[in-house]
Amino acid sequence: MRIGFRILLSLIACSGLVQAQANLTDLSVALYAANPEAPAPPANWEVYRTVRDKLGINLKFTMLPTGADGDNRLGALAAANDLPDLFEVRSLALFDRLVQQGQLAPVNSLFPLMPKRAADRYGDAKRNLLVTSNGQIYGFLEPVTLSRQYGIWVRKDWLDKLGLKPPATLEEFFEVAKAFTERDPDGNGRNDTYGFGGVIDFDTAGILPGLGLGNHFQWVYGAYGVAGTWNYNPKAFAANVREANFRKATEYIRRLVEAKVIDPDWATMRRADLRTRWQQGRYGMFFESVGGLQAGLQNFHANNPNAELLLLPPPKGPEGKSSMGTYSSAGWLYVVSKRAMDAGKGAAIARFLEWAHSGEGYFLLGWGRYKTDYTLPNNVPTVNTQIPISVRGSYTQMRWLAFNGNPLEMRGRYPEISVGGRKYVMYQLMAQAQRQGNWIDRTGDLIVKAAPNQADLERYVSENLVQFVLGQRPINDSSWNQFLSGLRNVRFEQYEAAAEKALRESGYLK
Amino acid sequence: MNPAYPSNPAPPQRPGLKRLARLVWRHRILYLMLLPGLLYFLIFRYWPLWNAQIAFRDFQPTLGVWGSPWVGLQHFLEFFRSYYFGQLLANTLVISLAKIALGIPPAILLAIALHETGRRFLARVVQTVSYLPHFLSWVIVYGILLAMLSPSEGLVNSGLRALGLEPVPFLTSTATFQPVVVLSEVWKETGWSAILFLAALLSINPALYEAAAIDGASRWQQVRHISLPGMMDVLVLVVLLKIGSILDAGFQQIFVLYSLPVYSVGDIIDTWVYRQGIQNFQFSLATAVGLFKGVIGLVLIVVANRLARRFVGSGLY
Numbered sequence: 001m002r003i004g005f006r007i008l009l010s011l012i013a014c015s016g017l018v019q020a021q022a023n024l025t026d027l028s029v030a031l032y033a034a035n036p037e038a039p040a041p042p043a044n045w046e047v048y049r050t051v052r053d054k055l056g057i058n059l060k061f062t063m064l065p066t067g068a069d070g071d072n073r074l075g076a077l078a079a080a081n082d083l084p085d086l087f088e089v090r091s092l093a094l095f096d097r098l099v100q101q102g103q104l105a106p107v108n109s110l111f112p113l114m115p116k117r118a119a120d121r122y123g124d125a126k127r128n129l130l131v132t133s134n135g136q137i138y139g140f141l142e143p144v145t146l147s148r149q150y151g152i153w154v155r156k157d158w159l160d161k162l163g164l165k166p167p168a169t170l171e172e173f174f175e176v177a178k179a180f181t182e183r184d185p186d187g188n189g190r191n192d193t194y195g196f197g198g199v200i201d202f203d204t205a206g207i208l209p210g211l212g213l214g215n216h217f218q219w220v221y222g223a224y225g226v227a228g229t230w231n232y233n234p235k236a237f238a239a240n241v242r243e244a245n246f247r248k249a250t251e252y253i254r255r256l257v258e259a260k261v262i263d264p265d266w267a268t269m270r271r272a273d274l275r276t277r278w279q280q281g282r283y284g285m286f287f288e289s290v291g292g293l294q295a296g297l298q299n300f301h302a303n304n305p306n307a308e309l310l311l312l313p314p315p316k317g318p319e320g321k322s323s324m325g326t327y328s329s330a331g332w333l334y335v336v337s338k339r340a341m342d343a344g345k346g347a348a349i350a351r352f353l354e355w356a357h358s359g360e361g362y363f364l365l366g367w368g369r370y371k372t373d374y375t376l377p378n379n380v381p382t383v384n385t386q387i388p389i390s391v392r393g394s395y396t397q398m399r400w401l402a403f404n405g406n407p408l409e410m411r412g413r414y415p416e417i418s419v420g421g422r423k424y425v426m427y428q429l430m431a432q433a434q435r436q437g438n439w440i441d442r443t444g445d446l447i448v449k450a451a452p453n454q455a456d457l458e459r460y461v462s463e464n465l466v467q468f469v470l471g472q473r474p475i476n477d478s479s480w481n482q483f484l485s486g487l488r489n490v491r492f493e494q495y496e497a498a499a500e501k502a503l504r505e506s507g508y509l510k
Numbered sequence: 511m512n513p514a515y516p517s518n519p520a521p522p523q524r525p526g527l528k529r530l531a532r533l534v535w536r537h538r539i540l541y542l543m544l545l546p547g548l549l550y551f552l553i554f555r556y557w558p559l560w561n562a563q564i565a566f567r568d569f570q571p572t573l574g575v576w577g578s579p580w581v582g583l584q585h586f587l588e589f590f591r592s593y594y595f596g597q598l599l600a601n602t603l604v605i606s607l608a609k610i611a612l613g614i615p616p617a618i619l620l621a622i623a624l625h626e627t628g629r630r631f632l633a634r635v636v637q638t639v640s641y642l643p644h645f646l647s648w649v650i651v652y653g654i655l656l657a658m659l660s661p662s663e664g665l666v667n668s669g670l671r672a673l674g675l676e677p678v679p680f681l682t683s684t685a686t687f688q689p690v691v692v693l694s695e696v697w698k699e700t701g702w703s704a705i706l707f708l709a710a711l712l713s714i715n716p717a718l719y720e721a722a723a724i725d726g727a728s729r730w731q732q733v734r735h736i737s738l739p740g741m742m743d744v745l746v747l748v749v750l751l752k753i754g755s756i757l758d759a760g761f762q763q764i765f766v767l768y769s770l771p772v773y774s775v776g777d778i779i780d781t782w783v784y785r786q787g788i789q790n791f792q793f794s795l796a797t798a799v800g801l802f803k804g805v806i807g808l809v810l811i812v813v814a815n816r817l818a819r820r821f822v823g824s825g826l827y
Contacts, residue, residue: 068789071789072788072789075788075791075793078571078791079569079571079791079793080571081571081572081574091789091791093789093790093791094791097791101570101571101572102570102572103571103572194662200769200770263662264660264661264662264677264679265656265660265661265662265663267682267769267770267771268656268681268682268769268771338572450790452588453588453592453593453786454786454790455782455785455786455789455790456592456593456594456786459594459770459773459777459785460593462770463770463771463773463774466770466771467771470682470771472684472771489593490593
């Protein structure tokens with residue numbers, strides 16, 4: 001009798017467990033690594049348990065490698081018709097293709113299911129327009145939490161040593177760069193320093209690169225009033241490359257190259273090489289983000305004990321114009337696969353995103369383990385730097401789903417730090433970079449679809465410009481006109497026309 | 511007495527299926543050993559050919575390979591009409607041919623040198639050291655090349671500066687990029703390629719060398735008249751295989767080494783496909799180019815094989 005009772009109890013317990021398992025929704029989420037230097041979260045991650053117990057979701061998280069590798073992996077999954085349920089897209093070309101191919105689901109119906117998140121993040125109709133097709137919104141386009149964080153940093157200790165002032169104009173920039181290159185500012189008796197360090201970089205994190213030499217040289221084009229890809233002139237819309245000042249800016253960069261004040265490896269170096277070299281103390285001025293600076297300060301001061309850095313306002317051009325570059329007010333983009341929506345996972349996705357937006361979910365995803373990875377003195381999330389990022393980072397690999405860019409968050413992410421006897425208030429430097437950069441909002445660029453021959457088109461412009469600045473081609477009326485007329489060969493006019501049409505229809509060009 | 515002939519002679523045995531089955535059964539162990547290889551080719555080489563039809567379709571993953579609409583030769587034409595098509599083809603062929611022309615002789619020389627040396631220990635050490643670079647990834651080789659050739663801090667340019675000469679931007683100059691690509695490939699692969707030639711040399715009957723030595727042949731004459739002819743079959747094999755993949759100029763290497771200033775001499779078919787086909791998610795286009803390369807490779811290998819059989823007397827098949 002007793003045995004029979006036990007069996008009955010066990011059966012009831014088992015059926016309850018089976019019932020609970022049956023109520024769980026499997027949800028695969030793929031996001032780009034928030035901390036590429038750290039591994040994926042461990043199997044016993046608290047988030048998995050909490051989400052299962054409280055939201056009824058069996059979460060499966062896949063980390064995508066940052067950069068083109070991650071884009072390519074998503075592309076391969078798309079080709080196999082095996083996309084995750086909820087995933088991040090950073091390549092707009094991929095996004096467009098997935099919408100065209102019907103692999104993404106409209107998410108309009110999910111907004112009412114996550115009222116707080118939708119109200120705080122997805123209420124901007126103009127931003128939503130960037131991911132709208134046939135009247136349907138095909139993704140959660142976040143407001144930008146971090147942008148315009150780049151700038152030109154100058155070695156103030158070198159300026160002082162050589163009796164120079166921080167450069168305010170392009171001409172002064174040239175003179176200071178020359179002095180940093182030729183007058184042995186580090187005093188080691190060797191000719192081993194350069195005036196400026198920058199690379200050809202098309203990273204879109206926080207700023208938009210213009211067609212051509214990428215975002216490390218946009219400040220030169222900004223000084224001539226031609227930063228970014230398009231001129232946004234409603235009466236004579238065209239690509240900036242056609243503007244007369246575009247040539248002048250290119251000539252200025254060539255001057256820097258010919259005077260050998262830029263590291264001669266600049267055209268082949270990657271961002272990582274640039275970072276290594278400024279940390280070694282090779283450059284008097286360099287282009288870097290506040291985040292990149294924060295990560296490299298320890299090394300920098302170890303190599304350059306008496307160094308001091310200043311953030312320069314963008315140098316002014318001959319007509320008094322200046323801009324560090326262009327940016328977009330759109331942040332990360334998360335999308336839902338049609339397969340997931342068809343399988344009835346929409347509600348679970350909304351539940352999960354709403355949970356990640358605030359409270360427990362926000363802190364677990366954004367900051368990791370309380371009292372282990374972070375504490376909350378005065379409500380400011382304060383990261384425990386005693387735990388290396390390679391460990392701490394794995395618990396915050398999904399942090400972009402949570403972060404919203406509020407001031408306390410920014411203070412937590414960019415805190416006050418002391419390195420090499422100097423104090424850096426990183427959140428203030430961030431605000432300074434955003435404020436003084438004269439950044440130009442070019443969110444509309446994101447609505448322009450890639451041309452069918454985008455690779456040829458980009459190659460044509462960038463290759464010609466780099467040949468001009470490296471001196472492989474002369475810059476004169478004949479060669480420049482030849483370059484401009486050659487745009488026809490890569491069907492640039494069609495690209496411009498399509499861009500104008502998209503910008504006018506969306507209202508970004510009025 | 512006449513032999514008793516049967517009134518209805520039995521039909522002659524069909525030599526085909528039954529005999530084949532008997533043969534297969536007799537050599538069943540050999541066929542069993544062949545099976546994994548056959549399966550590999552069926553699954554990884556022939557089955558994908560079925561999917562290669564997406565080169566002629568506008569591939570839509572949701573519709574599958576079979577359901578995607580036909581577009582005919584559109585993707586091939588897109589490739590041929592690319593502004594850079596001529597340049598891509600020229601760069602690919604120049605780099606590929608240079609790698610064959612400059613890569614094979616050092617491998618043969620190294621194999622002969624290793625074969626000729628009387629010091630076995632030295633030969634083993636040299637052989638091991640020479641094929642080690644084969645195992646380095648191109649990213650590491652790029653690091654080595656940058657340390658050697660960088661205009662600002664490279665070893666070679668430091669030497670040039672010490673001599674009062676101007677540094678040379680080896681990796682960003684259109685004049686030096688292709689030589690860097692070819693020579694770095696030769697450096698990386700010579701030791702590995704020499705293994706085949708060395709194997710061919712080791713298969714030559716030593717009696718030939720002994721007889722030649724008794725006849726008074728010098729070492730050079732032995733190399734000239736015994737070693738080189740003895741390697742001819744392997745040489746033909748290697749050249750034919752390389753010709754078959756002539757449109758593969760080394761994607762990984764060039765992708766790591768090239769940069770905007772040298773696109774005009776460094777951009778090859780595969781790097782273009784990566785940018786236009788893969789990064790823009792045009793898989794049908796990428797497949798079309800892959801098919802094009804495969805067909806060209808097949809034609810070249812058939813023609814080269816015929817030429818080899820006619821003029822050298824040996825070929826692949």
